[in-house]
Amino acid sequence: MDADEWPSEWLRGVLGVCVLRALLDGPSYGYAITRRLAAAGLGDVKGGTLYPLLARLEEARYVEVEWRAGDGGPGRKYFALTDQGRTHARSLAARWAAFTAITRELTDGALEHHRGR
Numbered sequence: 001m002d003a004d005e006w007p008s009e010w011l012r013g014v015l016g017v018c019v020l021r022a023l024l025d026g027p028s029y030g031y032a033i034t035r036r037l038a039a040a041g042l043g044d045v046k047g048g049t050l051y052p053l054l055a056r057l058e059e060a061r062y063v064e065v066e067w068r069a070g071d072g073g074p075g076r077k078y079f080a081l082t083d084q085g086r087t088h089a090r091s092l093a094a095r096w097a098a099f100t101a102i103t104r105e106l107t108d109g110a111l112e113h114h115r116g117r
Contacts, residue, residue: 011045023089030050
């Protein structure tokens with residue numbers, strides 16, 4: 001399945017987990033985060049989706065923001081996990097893994113059912 005075909009409700013559900021995971025590797029800015037998500041196979045995440053999520057993470061004190069001067073261009077807003085954010089990212093990833101194990105068991109059962117027709 002092409003990344004552009006992922007149902008939007010799936011992406012909304014997993015985007016926070018994936019953004020937090022990307023930030024575990026260190027501070028980053030919006031465009032770089034969207035490129036990272038696209039390279040991972042999630043498709044094109046628009047700024048209108050990403051930036052409100054980052055604002056919510058900042059409000060929850062999971063990320064902090066720093067403006068950095070650009071190399072010959074405009075400055076960039078960098079997002080970095082706080083200590084609380086790193087803890088939250090790892091906890092959320094563990095919970096997501098447990099959730100997907102359950103849903104995988106259910107969906108694999110549907111595939112087996114289809115093959116055994």
